[in-house]
Amino acid sequence: MDNNVVLTMRGITMTFPGVKALDNVDFTLRKGEIHALMGENGAGKSTLIKCLTGINAFQAGEIHVDGINGPVVNHSTLDAQKKGISTVYQEVNLCGNLSVAENLFIGREPKTKFGTIDWKTMIKKSQKIMKDLDMPVDVKQNLEEYSLALQQMIAIARAVDMECKVLILDEPTSSLDDNEVEKLFKLMTQLRDKGVGIVFVTHFLEQVYAVCDRITVLRNGTLVGEYPVAELPRVKLVAAMMGKDFDDMAAIKTDEAADFSNAEVFIDAQGLSHKGTIKPFSLTIHKGEVVGLTGLLGSGRSELARVIYGADRNQTGTLKVNGKEVTIKSPIDAMNLGMGLLPDDRKAEGIIGDLSVRENLILALQAKRGMFRLIPMKEQIALTDEYIKTLQVKTASRETLIKQLSGGNQQKVILGRWLATNPDFLILDEPTRGIDVGTKTEIQKLVLKLAKEGKSLIFISSEIEEMLRTCSKMGVLRDGEKVGEITENLTQETVMKAIAGGGSNE
Amino acid sequence: MKNKKLNSNTLLLIITIVLFFVMYAAGCIVYSDKGFGNIQTFLNLLINNAGLLCVTCGMTCIMLTGGIDISVGSLIALDCMILAVGMEHWGMSAPVLCIIVLLIGIVFGMVQGFCVGYLKIQPFIVTMAGMFFGRGMTAVISTNQVSISNEWFVKLANTKIELPFGAYTNNKGALQIPFVRLTVVVALIVLVVIFLMLRYTKFGRSLYAVGGNEQSAVMMGLNVPMTKLKAYVLSSFLCSIGGICFCLNTMSGNVQQATGLEMDAISSSVIGGTLLTGGVGNVIGSFFGVMINGTISTLVKTNGKLLSSWSNIAVAALLCFFIVLQSVFAKIKEKK
Numbered sequence: 099m100d101n102n103v104v105l106t107m108r109g110i111t112m113t114f115p116g117v118k119a120l121d122n123v124d125f126t127l128r129k130g131e132i133h134a135l136m137g138e139n140g141a142g143k144s145t146l147i148k149c150l151t152g153i154n155a156f157q158a159g160e161i162h163v164d165g166i167n168g169p170v171v172n173h174s175t176l177d178a179q180k181k182g183i184s185t186v187y188q189e190v191n192l193c194g195n196l197s198v199a200e201n202l203f204i205g206r207e208p209k210t211k212f213g214t215i216d217w218k219t220m221i222k223k224s225q226k227i228m229k230d231l232d233m234p235v236d237v238k239q240n241l242e243e244y245s246l247a248l249q250q251m252i253a254i255a256r257a258v259d260m261e262c263k264v265l266i267l268d269e270p271t272s273s274l275d276d277n278e279v280e281k282l283f284k285l286m287t288q289l290r291d292k293g294v295g296i297v298f299v300t301h302f303l304e305q306v307y308a309v310c311d312r313i314t315v316l317r318n319g320t321l322v323g324e325y326p327v328a329e330l331p332r333v334k335l336v337a338a339m340m341g342k343d344f345d346d347m348a349a350i351k352t353d354e355a356a357d358f359s360n361a362e363v364f365i366d367a368q369g370l371s372h373k374g375t376i377k378p379f380s381l382t383i384h385k386g387e388v389v390g391l392t393g394l395l396g397s398g399r400s401e402l403a404r405v406i407y408g409a410d411r412n413q414t415g416t417l418k419v420n421g422k423e424v425t426i427k428s429p430i431d432a433m434n435l436g437m438g439l440l441p442d443d444r445k446a447e448g449i450i451g452d453l454s455v456r457e458n459l460i461l462a463l464q465a466k467r468g469m470f471r472l473i474p475m476k477e478q479i480a481l482t483d484e485y486i487k488t489l490q491v492k493t494a495s496r497e498t499l500i501k502q503l504s505g506g507n508q509q510k511v512i513l514g515r516w517l518a519t520n521p522d523f524l525i526l527d528e529p530t531r532g533i534d535v536g537t538k539t540e541i542q543k544l545v546l547k548l549a550k551e552g553k554s555l556i557f558i559s560s561e562i563e564e565m566l567r568t569c570s571k572m573g574v575l576r577d578g579e580k581v582g583e584i585t586e587n588l589t590q591e592t593v594m595k596a597i598a599g600g601g602s603n604e
Numbered sequence: 605m606k607n608k609k610l611n612s613n614t615l616l617l618i619i620t621i622v623l624f625f626v627m628y629a630a631g632c633i634v635y636s637d638k639g640f641g642n643i644q645t646f647l648n649l650l651i652n653n654a655g656l657l658c659v660t661c662g663m664t665c666i667m668l669t670g671g672i673d674i675s676v677g678s679l680i681a682l683d684c685m686i687l688a689v690g691m692e693h694w695g696m697s698a699p700v701l702c703i704i705v706l707l708i709g710i711v712f713g714m715v716q717g718f719c720v721g722y723l724k725i726q727p728f729i730v731t732m733a734g735m736f737f738g739r740g741m742t743a744v745i746s747t748n749q750v751s752i753s754n755e756w757f758v759k760l761a762n763t764k765i766e767l768p769f770g771a772y773t774n775n776k777g778a779l780q781i782p783f784v785r786l787t788v789v790v791a792l793i794v795l796v797v798i799f800l801m802l803r804y805t806k807f808g809r810s811l812y813a814v815g816g817n818e819q820s821a822v823m824m825g826l827n828v829p830m831t832k833l834k835a836y837v838l839s840s841f842l843c844s845i846g847g848i849c850f851c852l853n854t855m856s857g858n859v860q861q862a863t864g865l866e867m868d869a870i871s872s873s874v875i876g877g878t879l880l881t882g883g884v885g886n887v888i889g890s891f892f893g894v895m896i897n898g899t900i901s902t903l904v905k906t907n908g909k910l911l912s913s914w915s916n917i918a919v920a921a922l923l924c925f926f927i928v929l930q931s932v933f934a935k936i937k938e939k940k
């Protein structure tokens with residue numbers, strides 16, 4: 099082994115019953131590099147990582163780790179940790195019922211001289227870690243009290259704090275905002291300079307070009323190639339991932355700013371608020387309009403949407419849907435009014451692992467129609483097939499258990515679930531999180547198509563570009579308050595300005 | 605998030621503790637003529653429930669992992685039978701028998717723990733098999749009621765540990781010195797040790813992690829099967845300690861002994877704030893759960909006119925109350 103290399107994987111082949119997830123894949127990681135592992139949803143990125151850390155058993159191939167003679171086979175994450183491989187898996191994998199400090203240290207708690215857990219040191223160390231990362235967290239609180247983004251940062255902090263030679267980050271940035279991504283990148287570069295090899299999986303191409311040194315591309319479980327970043331410009335990278343030329347920058351939004359002043363108003367919220375999260379706000383949405391909500395993470399984007407939908411009851415104000423004043427007591431009321439909400443915390447609210455793709459997909463529709471009016475199987479199948487096709491869900495069949503799908507493909511099914519209810523008003527909270535570039539574009543197209551059919555949408559995304567391409571109006575939030583609305587001249591610049599404050603639209 | 609807010613689990617615990625004191629105080633007022641307010645009545649509560657307390661501590665540990673152990677009642681019957689028959693018929697020495705019983709507990713737990721942890725069989729099924737096995741083995745050893753007259757054991761059972769304070773005159777005017785039995789000391793030691801273990805050892809915290817989110821525990825590098833195995837070993841071991849305490853109270857072995865004890869242990873844990881889904885709970889709560897259970901049956905007994913089944917009904921009502929309370933708190937938490 100070249101003495102600059104910390105990790106080599108050769109000829110890794112891994113089959114799940116009925117699916118060849120990896121076929122003869124090679125991967126090399128060098129000291130002090132950030133190595134992007136790229137590929138579409140279901141390409142096998144997470145599986146490759148899990149083969150390395152012992153969660154999945156591979157059938158053929160060899161793994162070598164610097165400093166260890168002979169091929170290495172890990173049997174558990176613990177094994178891998180002992181060999182200096184520290185991992186943040188795709189979904190946040192921490193325990194909500196334990197305190198933040200424990201989540202950072204469990205399995206490697208500081209001990210007193212009697213061999214018991216030294217809570218004082220543990221808490222002090224945790225406080226230091228959180229402070230270094232500039233995170234406003236009380237380490238004694240239970241983890242579940244904090245937002246998904248903070249949990250993600252805590253998971254990263256845990257992995258980073260372990261002495262490791264190899265750090266694996268599987269889509270760590272999917273629920274982070276720019277600020278936190280920046281913190282993460284700073285951390286990653288520091289570690290790289292210390293000689294740690296970092297594997298980084300993401301679907302955000304800009305992030306690859308911002309920090310990575312090298313890219314390995316997988317497609318359908320096979321290796322496409324390994325490239326230095328400089329030799330693989332964006333367009334080529336996308337082509338390598340998809341296996342065909344594709345221009346994700348293509349302008350999707352064709353017509354100029356549409357004028358909705360004559361269109362019917364569908365949602366008319368006046369002075370709605372929810373104690374503790376959202377200050378009173380007003381928002382009107384016309385039929386056929388896509389409204390974006392933007393602001394820093396934690397500014398109340400999701401919360402505002404939840405108040406309109408009735409997932410959080412409003413304490414003040416009135417809501418008119420299609421001209422009629424309504425009170426929404428529970429999500430089912432909202433659904434019956436023709437509303438739909440794709441929530442951002444999809445791990446907690448979304449997937450039912452032991453049900454099939456079809457069953458997961460029809461869930462919301464079935465709830466809407468009432469439990470006793472079973473949707474005919476024929477219709478279920480037709481719907482499922484339709485959404486598998488439009489959303490490009492990579493699954494062995496419609497009856498495959500959803501937990502056997504890759505993370506991104508699970509997301510697509512959940513999106514399909516809400517689209518299938520055929521709502522007149524749909525709130526999409528981070529609909530493209532964890533989804534590959536190709537499908538992202540498809541989803542944006544779909545949003546515009548729905549709008550053209552006369553539906554109203556709220557679109558929330560951390561990617562401003564994505565919203566620029568789909569929205570005709572944007573609400574700007576800051577600290578739980580709607581501070582402005584941008585209706586014309588929607589550009590990256592105006593939006594950024596408005597988010598940061600001091601923009602002209604206030 | 606700034607000011608330390610009351611965690612809903614702490615609140616549940618406080619409710620349990622308050623409930624115990626209210627209940628006990630009510631008993632003191634209503635039955636003051638029957639001597640309910642005497643310190644000895646309280647100590648008897650501890651004496652009568654020492655065995656259950658040991659078992660409940662083990663049960664709580666298992667429930668923290670999201671599991672359940674319904675074999676404890678039969679294991680106690682088996683322990684008592686081995687002690688009784690061993691001393692009376694086989695002529696073995698009592699201390700040796702106690703050690704044997706503890707070892708049996710460990711082996712019993714290992715087998716159950718292996719099935720749950722490594723073979724990934726449902727805990728309910730595994731421990732149900734354990735339950736049948738325990739009861740069956742007891743019957744195989746003897747179907748008769750075997751009373752213990754072993755000198756050492758009798759002496760152990762009759763040892764009074766008198767408290768240096770709290771002497772009182774009873775309603776006949778005689779001076780009484782309050783006392784506890786050895787079993788109470790054992791049970792309280794178990795309680796303290798398990799409390800410290802849950803808070804200050806890696807194993808203790810792993811129990812919470814496994815119950816909180818098993819998949820995450822694996823991903824964080826914890827050895828989940830081993831943790832579960834140890835939990836079941838611990839439970840059966842504590843159950844055997846409880847079995848000895850139990851035997852010291854009853855001084856006999858009997859096939860029907862401790863039937864339904866597992867349910868008492870589970871209900872005490874739940875009343876004490878342990879969630880059946882795992883990850884939440886602690887033995888302080890379980891202690892008060894046991895005490896509440898004991899107080900109810902003492903109240904019913906003191907009344908004298910009520911059918912003893914009323915205590916079951918009261919426990920059932922309490923269980924419902926606490927489970928509803930738990931889910932209400934969970935709802936409130938979700939809403940936030």
Ligand SMILES: Nc1ncnc2c1ncn2[C@@H]1O[C@H](COP(=O)(O)OP(=O)(O)OP(=O)(O)O)[C@@H](O)[C@H]1O
Pocket residue numbers: 114115117118119137138139140141142143144145146188492493494501502503504505506507532
């Ligand atoms: N437990 C499982 N059982 C069966 N098949 C599985 C299982 N886990 C993953 N797969 C399959 O293996 C393939 C690769 O999945 P993997 O999770 O590695 O994709 P990925 O590249 O990480 O995608 P994403 O970007 O969506 O996270 C997919 O086709 C998936 O359906």
Ligand SMILES: [Mg+2]
Pocket residue numbers: 143144145188268504505506
């Ligand atoms: Mg993945």
